[in-house]
Amino acid sequence: MIVSVASGKGGTGKTLVATSLALSLDSAEEVELLDCDVEEPNAHLFLDLKLTKSWNVCVPVPEINELKCTHCGKCADVCAFNALAVLEKKVLVFPELCHGCGACSYLCPEAAIVERDREIGVVEGGASGNMLFFQGKLTIGEMMAPPLIKATKKHIDKDRMVFIDVPPGTSCPVVEAISGSDFCLLVTEPTPFGLNDLALAVGVARELQIPCGVVLNRSGTENSAVEDYCRQEDIPVLLKIPLDMEIARAYSRGIPLVRGIPSWREPFRQLFRDIRQRISDN
Numbered sequence: 001m002i003v004s005v006a007s008g009k010g011g012t013g014k015t016l017v018a019t020s021l022a023l024s025l026d027s028a029e030e031v032e033l034l035d036c037d038v039e040e041p042n043a044h045l046f047l048d049l050k051l052t053k054s055w056n057v058c059v060p061v062p063e064i065n066e067l068k069c070t071h072c073g074k075c076a077d078v079c080a081f082n083a084l085a086v087l088e089k090k091v092l093v094f095p096e097l098c099h100g101c102g103a104c105s106y107l108c109p110e111a112a113i114v115e116r117d118r119e120i121g122v123v124e125g126g127a128s129g130n131m132l133f134f135q136g137k138l139t140i141g142e143m144m145a146p147p148l149i150k151a152t153k154k155h156i157d158k159d160r161m162v163f164i165d166v167p168p169g170t171s172c173p174v175v176e177a178i179s180g181s182d183f184c185l186l187v188t189e190p191t192p193f194g195l196n197d198l199a200l201a202v203g204v205a206r207e208l209q210i211p212c213g214v215v216l217n218r219s220g221t222e223n224s225a226v227e228d229y230c231r232q233e234d235i236p237v238l239l240k241i242p243l244d245m246e247i248a249r250a251y252s253r254g255i256p257l258v259r260g261i262p263s264w265r266e267p268f269r270q271l272f273r274d275i276r277q278r279i280s281d282n
């Protein structure tokens with residue numbers, strides 16, 4: 001079973017929820033946590049573990065043999081990412097835009113393209129108790145998050161209860177991270193920005209036909225717009241975490257909620273039971 005933990009924007013407490021959910025179960029279930037927030041993976045800061053393994057991740061980018069190239073332009077035409085530009089006497093390659101799909105080399109009529117590996121980041125792994133942990137870490141300045149997320153997800157062990165910490169937002173890395181999940185937990189806060197970004201994230205989950213539910217973080221303010229929206233859209237609010245100094249203090253010190261305030265362990269276990277029930281009812 002794979003549960004992704006996402007949010008339409010950063011800073012909503014997504015990692016707090018993902019780590020607490022995984023830790024609340026780790027004595028009862030075989031758990032795996034994947035941090036796919038590859039631009040800024042920070043879940044490991046909340047976990048008592050050492051990253052003991054590392055794998056370099058590369059994408060194959062084209063290299064042009066100008067002696068064979070006739071500058072026909074077919075490679076640039078097929079590239080959906082504008083990573084190639086064919087000039088009269090030269091082909092320009094923009095490696096940082098290349099997704100390594102291989103279409104250009106496949107379609108080049110002169111076999112003038114070879115592929116060279118370009119490193120985009122690393123996948124690192126470790127373990128803590130019953131929990132396996134993997135994270136993708138993008139090289140600074142690198143933009144190619146989706147292939148690194150895909151490489152991180154190759155470490156999914158389907159015999160375990162898997163949680164994925166998804167990058168914030170609603171763009172390609174998010175789609176790559178939540179694809180294949182059985183359930184998507186959307187973490188938001190009761191503000192107009194929270195509502196706007198939640199609605200966008202719900203759109204992504206629905207497009208991918210993944211059932212979703214909401215965790216309302218920093219709840220307790222007068223603004224009920226998020227809950228009204230969830231009611232209208234028939235999206236369950238599965239957990240509310242109040243705006244609370246003790247929680248904020250634990251989080252700022254890198255202490256997971258269920259360890260800093262153990263009374264939160266049971267609400268997170270109940271959250272997991274609710275998710276599991278909804279997946280089996282689906």
Ligand code: SF4
Pocket residue numbers: 064068069070071072073074075076086091107108109110111112113
């Ligand atoms: S498709 Fe091949 S021959 Fe045509 S411009 Fe590209 S590299 Fe050159």
Ligand code: SF4
Pocket residue numbers: 060061062078079080081082083084097098099100101102103104105
């Ligand atoms: S491998 Fe794919 S993304 Fe990269 S340049 Fe070729 S067509 Fe474009």
